[in-house]
Amino acid sequence: MEILQSILVLVGMGLISGILLAVAYGKLKVDEDPVIEKITEVLPGLNCGACGYASCGEYASAIFQKLTDIGLCRAGGDALNEKISEITGLASEAAEVFKAVIHCGVKERKILAEYDGPRDCLSASLTGAGLACRYGCFGYGDCVNACPFGALKVTSGVPELDFNLCIGCGLCVDACPRDLIEIKKVLKDKIVYVACSNIQSAKLTRTVCSVGCIGCKICEKRAVEGAFKVENFLARAEAVEEEIDIPAIKCPTACIHEMSNLDAGDSAL
Amino acid sequence: MSSLLTIFISAVLVNNFLLYYFLGICSFIGVSSKMESSFGMGMATTFVMTMTAMITWPLYHYLISPETGLNLPFLEYVIFILVIAALVQFVEMFLKKFFHSLYKALGIYLPLITTNCAILGMALFIVIRDYNYLESIVFGFGAGLGFTMVIVIMAGIREEYAYSPVPAVFRGAPLALLTAGMLALSFMGFSGMIAP
Numbered sequence: 001m002e003i004l005q006s007i008l009v010l011v012g013m014g015l016i017s018g019i020l021l022a023v024a025y026g027k028l029k030v031d032e033d034p035v036i037e038k039i040t041e042v043l044p045g046l047n048c049g050a051c052g053y054a055s056c057g058e059y060a061s062a063i064f065q066k067l068t069d070i071g072l073c074r075a076g077g078d079a080l081n082e083k084i085s086e087i088t089g090l091a092s093e094a095a096e097v098f099k100a101v102i103h104c105g106v107k108e109r110k111i112l113a114e115y116d117g118p119r120d121c122l123s124a125s126l127t128g129a130g131l132a133c134r135y136g137c138f139g140y141g142d143c144v145n146a147c148p149f150g151a152l153k154v155t156s157g158v159p160e161l162d163f164n165l166c167i168g169c170g171l172c173v174d175a176c177p178r179d180l181i182e183i184k185k186v187l188k189d190k191i192v193y194v195a196c197s198n199i200q201s202a203k204l205t206r207t208v209c210s211v212g213c214i215g216c217k218i219c220e221k222r223a224v225e226g227a228f229k230v231e232n233f234l235a236r237a238e239a240v241e242e243e244i245d246i247p248a249i250k251c252p253t254a255c256i257h258e259m260s261n262l263d264a265g266d267s268a269l
Numbered sequence: 270m271s272s273l274l275t276i277f278i279s280a281v282l283v284n285n286f287l288l289y290y291f292l293g294i295c296s297f298i299g300v301s302s303k304m305e306s307s308f309g310m311g312m313a314t315t316f317v318m319t320m321t322a323m324i325t326w327p328l329y330h331y332l333i334s335p336e337t338g339l340n341l342p343f344l345e346y347v348i349f350i351l352v353i354a355a356l357v358q359f360v361e362m363f364l365k366k367f368f369h370s371l372y373k374a375l376g377i378y379l380p381l382i383t384t385n386c387a388i389l390g391m392a393l394f395i396v397i398r399d400y401n402y403l404e405s406i407v408f409g410f411g412a413g414l415g416f417t418m419v420i421v422i423m424a425g426i427r428e429e430y431a432y433s434p435v436p437a438v439f440r441g442a443p444l445a446l447l448t449a450g451m452l453a454l455s456f457m458g459f460s461g462m463i464a465p
Contacts, residue, residue: 006341009332013348017355021362028362030369122437 035087036064042083044075046148050098050169063088071095074167075149097186098168100151100161104137104180105195105211105255107157125177132208135197137180146175158195163259185239190260192227192237192244194219196253199232213255222249228256273407275463276400280411283462286387287419288453293387296378297420298445306374307424311417313364313379315410317356318388322409324352325392326402349392350383357383387416423452 039060046056051072053059062068063084070084071093078095085091113130117123121142129138141154151165152172173181184191194213198205202214215233224242228235237244237256246256286292293314300310328348333341361379364372372379382388391412395405426448435444 002341005339006344009339009341009344010347010351013328013351017351021355021358024359024362028366030365 033064036061038087039063039084042076042080042087043073044080046075048075048148048167048169048171050074050167063090066090069093074098074169077167098183099163099166099186099191099259100143100168100170100172100181101184101191101193101195101257101259102137102143102158102161102180103182103193103195103197104135104158104178105257106133106136106139106209107211109133109136109139110208121175122177133198133212134208135178135180135199136209136212137178142175142177143172143181146171161259163261187239187241188243190258192246192256192258194228194235194237194255195257196234196255199234201233205233211253211255214253216252219249219251219256273404276404276408277411279463280408281415281418282456283459285415285419285456286390286412287416288449288456290387290390291453292390293385293416294449296381296385297423297449298442300375300378301420301423301445302427303374304421304424304428306371307420308417309364309368309371310375310378311413311420313360313375314382314385314388314416315413317353317360317382318391318409318413318416319406320356320409321349321353321388321392322395322405324356325349326395326400326405328352329396345393345396346389349389353388353392354383387412419452419456423448426452 036057040057043056043060047054051059051068051074053062053068059068059073063070070088070090071081073080074095074097076083076095077097081093081095110132111130112132115124115127115129117127117129119140121138121140124138124140128134131138137158139154139156139158141152141159144152144154144159147166148169148171149165149167151162151167153160153162168183170183173179173183175181178197180197182193184193196205196209196211196213198209198212200208202216205212205214213233213235215230215235217230217235219228219235220230223244224240226238227240227242227244228237230236235256244258246258249256280286284290287294287297296310296314301307325348329345330337332338333344333348335342357380360382361372364375364379391409395408400408423445427445430444439447
């Protein structure tokens with residue numbers, strides 16, 4: 001008897017609340033366009049934030065309301081743009097490709113003192129972790145942990161970037177306490193950059209590192225006009241359309257690096 | 270009348286659900302980072318609590334109570350959760366329609382009101398303490414108001430933290446828990462207000 005009663009009570013309760021909710025839903029229904037859902041489905045769903053929206057869902061509704069262009073998703077690239085333009089009928093432009101570069105090229109670190117602290121860059125940056133170079137990479141891999149795509153790998157030197165996996169979302173930029181990482185636009189399938197952030201004079205840079213930029217300005221003179229700019233004893237590669245022939249520059253410390261799609265990795269030339 | 274006032278003040282201040290019983294801590298920590306959304310959360314919880322008290326009291330007394338009902342006390346939890354879940358569904362629909370930004374700000378914590386132990390706890394307290402209908406409504410409403418007050422105080426404090434140089438290890442949840450502990454200590458000051 002009890003079992004029957006309890007089943008009846010529960011079924012009745014469920015029915016009543018179900019009916020009441022159904023009535024309430026009829027009154028309070030919110031119409032959402034199925035297009036938003038479709039766009040959200042084709043987006044990667046990584047919520048990396050590179051497009052400038054907090055989540056893939058928000059980006060999808062921004063596209064739907066025509067608040068933004070459709071080429072902002074760096075993870076999806078051209079293939080994704082085509083899918084979105086199929087759904088929305090908006091014109092797709094060729095996506096600009098961005099990648100992270102690490103402005104440090106250290107292979108063997110010069111050390112002033114042993115560091116016993118926590119093995120992460122943020123803690124290391126509080127004391128300098130005994131590194132001779134005040135601008136260089138610690139190598140504990142905070143950027144590696146920040147990367148949702150697994151594009152970075154800890155090595156004995158600077159973390160290695162997988163050119164194909166990196167989408168240039170910029171999460172590693174925030175993670176690096178020494179601000180070594182920059183997001184650069186890929187031109188002609190490659191990025192040229194100077195792997196150093198030391199702004200000390202040539203003599204001081206030389207004493208702490210053998211591959212640091214000493215600000216000799218050779219790259220400014222030998223490469224195409226405007227390809228490099230030296231400021232504070234530190235060269236920076238600018239975005240230029242012309243081909244840059246790195247071996248021809250003969251950088252005395254070989255700190256001009258190039259990353260490209262072909263060799264999928266960081267190569268010092 | 271005086272007993273109603275006692276129940277109300279007890280639920281709001283003295284035996285506050287968050288800081289005395291430590292019920293409903295999930296949303297307390299989760300939604301207390303912004304004043305606006307925490308107030309919305311408090312209001313939603315207050316509504317659900319009051320309605321739960323209003324609905325579960327007759328259900329308990331006329332349906333499942335051993336004395337006046339069908340003697341099915343083992344259904345207590347199931348039925349209470351069912352009522353709470355239905356109410357939360359309703360609140361969710363309502364917010365989605367009329368306060369869409371609040372609906373988005375609350376996110377997962379809104380459906381989680383269903384499993385917020387403060388609400389089930391309140392419904393069970395009503396049974397244990399044998400409140401009458403009016404008392405239980407006042408108790409539910411007071412419990413909700415107490416929840417709102419504390420979560421808004423907490424959000425106010427946590428908003429101030431945004432401008433403070435908090436050491437990295439304390440940022441986020443650790444500092445929130447420390448703050449909750451200290452708030453609970455200060456709320457102990459009310460404990461002598463009502464004689465047992």
